[in-house]
Amino acid sequence: MTKTASDLSGLALQPRSRRWRDLLREPVASICMLFIVFQLVCIVGALLFPEAFRYLSPQNVSLLQRAIPVIGVVALGVGLLMITGEYDLSVGSVYTLAGYSMAMLYTAGVSPVVALVLTLLIGIVIGIVNGIITVKTGIPSFIATMGSMLLVRGLVRWLSEMGSVSFRPGEAFASLFTGSVFGVEAAFIWFIVLALAAAVFLHRSKIGNHMYLVGGNERTARAVGIATDRVKIVAFALSGMAAAIAGVLSITRVGTATPAQGLGMELRAIAVCVIGGLFLSGGRGTVLGIVVGACILYMVEDVLLLLRAPGFYLDVFVGAILVIAVIANTALARRSAK
Amino acid sequence: MNAVATPLLELKGISKSYGHIEALTQADFDIRPNEVVGLLGDNGAGKSTLVKIMSGVEFPTSGKIFRDGKPATIRSRKDSERLGIETIYQDSALVGSASIMRNFFAGRELTKGPGLLDMQAMNAIVMDQLLNTVKIAGIDSPDILVETLSGGQRQAVAIARAVYFKTAMLLLDEPTSALSVRETDKLLAHLGELKADGVSAVFITHNLYHAYESCDRFVILSRGRVIRSLTREETTVRELNDIIVKN
Ligand SMILES: Nc1ncnc2c1ncn2[C@@H]1O[C@H](COP(=O)(O)OP(=O)(O)O)[C@@H](O)[C@H]1O
Ligand SMILES: [Mg+2]
Numbered sequence: 239m240t241k242t243a244s245d246l247s248g249l250a251l252q253p254r255s256r257r258w259r260d261l262l263r264e265p266v267a268s269i270c271m272l273f274i275v276f277q278l279v280c281i282v283g284a285l286l287f288p289e290a291f292r293y294l295s296p297q298n299v300s301l302l303q304r305a306i307p308v309i310g311v312v313a314l315g316v317g318l319l320m321i322t323g324e325y326d327l328s329v330g331s332v333y334t335l336a337g338y339s340m341a342m343l344y345t346a347g348v349s350p351v352v353a354l355v356l357t358l359l360i361g362i363v364i365g366i367v368n369g370i371i372t373v374k375t376g377i378p379s380f381i382a383t384m385g386s387m388l389l390v391r392g393l394v395r396w397l398s399e400m401g402s403v404s405f406r407p408g409e410a411f412a413s414l415f416t417g418s419v420f421g422v423e424a425a426f427i428w429f430i431v432l433a434l435a436a437a438v439f440l441h442r443s444k445i446g447n448h449m450y451l452v453g454g455n456e457r458t459a460r461a462v463g464i465a466t467d468r469v470k471i472v473a474f475a476l477s478g479m480a481a482a483i484a485g486v487l488s489i490t491r492v493g494t495a496t497p498a499q500g501l502g503m504e505l506r507a508i509a510v511c512v513i514g515g516l517f518l519s520g521g522r523g524t525v526l527g528i529v530v531g532a533c534i535l536y537m538v539e540d541v542l543l544l545l546r547a548p549g550f551y552l553d554v555f556v557g558a559i560l561v562i563a564v565i566a567n568t569a570l571a572r573r574s575a576k
Numbered sequence: 577m578n579a580v581a582t583p584l585l586e587l588k589g590i591s592k593s594y595g596h597i598e599a600l601t602q603a604d605f606d607i608r609p610n611e612v613v614g615l616l617g618d619n620g621a622g623k624s625t626l627v628k629i630m631s632g633v634e635f636p637t638s639g640k641i642f643r644d645g646k647p648a649t650i651r652s653r654k655d656s657e658r659l660g661i662e663t664i665y666q667d668s669a670l671v672g673s674a675s676i677m678r679n680f681f682a683g684r685e686l687t688k689g690p691g692l693l694d695m696q697a698m699n700a701i702v703m704d705q706l707l708n709t710v711k712i713a714g715i716d717s718p719d720i721l722v723e724t725l726s727g728g729q730r731q732a733v734a735i736a737r738a739v740y741f742k743t744a745m746l747l748l749d750e751p752t753s754a755l756s757v758r759e760t761d762k763l764l765a766h767l768g769e770l771k772a773d774g775v776s777a778v779f780i781t782h783n784l785y786h787a788y789e790s791c792d793r794f795v796i797l798s799r800g801r802v803i804r805s806l807t808r809e810e811t812t813v814r815e816l817n818d819i820i821v822k823n
Pocket of ligand 1: 594597598599617618619620621622623624625626
């Protein structure tokens with residue numbers, strides 16, 4: 239059976255006009271529109287003032303492509319978990335730990351590929367533990383994962399005092415994450431591949447469907463026979479794994495692990511998701527939204543840096559976008575729920 | 577049909593306590609082929625608890641359950657589904673933030689190839705069921721979010737789902753409490769059609785006129801005990817009312 243574009247958008251069986259109207263009502267539509275407008279303004283600006291505004295300079299384009307995937311991949315995991323109605327504050331610590339794990343295993347003589355597998359396993363195990371604690375004890379995940387955030391951060395501090403932690407793998411492994419294909423950075427390609435995988439998983443798999451239902455209304459999901467605890471634990475595991483993947487992407491590029499790398503990343507990832515149209519209450523959101531959210535967050539920071547705005551503007555702008563995004567998404571949801 | 581036909585589902589001596597609260601005490605209950613049973617009683621009588629036990633949401637402290645005369649255990653929603661039991665709660669049967677289709681197939685998704693959802697097939701089935709089984713107007717897409725539907729439309733979706741999945745017994749716990757008068761009429765009509773299709777039902781309502789209109793038999797609970805079981809021919813609305821009020 240062939241898959242048509244309308245089938246993939248999930249809006250088959252509708253008259254055309256209706257389809258567009260519904261599409262525009264999706265929270266993700268407004269953020270995509272904002273993204274496109276913003277992108278056009280930046281491109282026009284860069285073409286008009288190539289010297290003053292170096293948005294399209296090869297350095298900047300490549301910088302964006304390397305910076306977006308790190309937060310983007312973390313946000314994919316955090317977003318997937320947010321859709322089931324839970325949070326993971328430990329992702330920043332797991333991200334940093336992943337860098338240490340890669341560097342230390344490699345220094346100890348483990349091959350980079352095995353180190354990669356073990357590092358992802360560490361992320362998955364931390365995620366599973368977070369999940370089990372949350373669903374079995376009923377402690378809000380916000381608190382449970384705050385605990386593991388501090389615990390893992392402490393572990394990283396301890397590791398950081400044991401000596402040098404650099405990761406300089408051979409050409410073959412490094413180019414897997416730092417090379418480029420036709421000017422597109424490998425990290426960005428990984429991000430897109432992972433985003434596509436996440437999209438298929440969330441929007442087109444059985445368990446993905448269960449994640450939306452659990453996040454939308456856990457009691458009902460359980461009543462129709464969905465194993466809600468298992469679904470949540472899987473989401474926690476994927477969140478931990480995503481953070482570990484981001485850590486690997488980062489250490490392969492930077493080469494040295496430092497304990498402060500992932501600080502604040504958990505909140506930035508939640509911000510990305512919210513900008514992308516996910517609801518803090520769970521049950522709603524798209525992978526496309528997360529991807530666009532990550533792009534917007536970084537582009538705004540990048541543009542401010544290019545314009546040489548003082549540092550504090552970064553936070554002010556990101557904060558403003560976040561609040562505006564929440565207001566817009568809530569208003570859209572309320573309008574369509576009428 | 578004769579009076580001694582084996583019940584579809586029979587509960588014997590069911591007790592259920594929540595800590596020191598005894599929600600059900602030695603309750604006997606049965607659902608026979610092709611009948612609508614009205615489960616009546618004041619608030620806190622134990623009606624919802626009985627429904628939860630039959631749908632696998634709660635497990636009885638003691639008592640036995642038989643399906644077609646054979647012993648059965650209902651420990652989960654999956655068990656009750658296997659026995660052909662489907663429950664419609666007043667509004668918790670569907671997830672508001674998800675689409676009609678995703679609710680319709682919740683937990684029973686159709687897949688193809690390497691476990692991917694078969695969206696086309698599921699969309700087609702949902703539209704067919706909505707248009708031809710419950711015949712609701714105004715729903716032209718399976719992608720509409722359930723939270724945008726009216727209470728009656730939601731019940732219709734839940735009923736269409738029960739019909740599609742070949743439910744033998746439909747349990748409705750106060751299904752009309754959130755419905756308008758017209759929607760309630762429609763729901764009662766659906767109950768009649770379902771019975772014609774061979775689906776038995778348990779109907780909980782506080783409106784004795786609705787109960788009298790649509791049920792063949794009435795089981796009255798009071799403080800966790802079954803105090804009476806009467807067929808429609810044996811009783812009147814007034815008598816039902818008296819029994820409930822006086823106990
Ligand atoms: N989860 C629960 N925990 C404690 N007590 C409960 C619980 N569910 C029901 N009960 C108690 O059991 C009794 C019967 O409740 P219920 O079956 O909901 O009655 P009904 O549906 O007839 O109004 C009530 O006293 C109620 O407070
Ligand atoms: Mg009740």
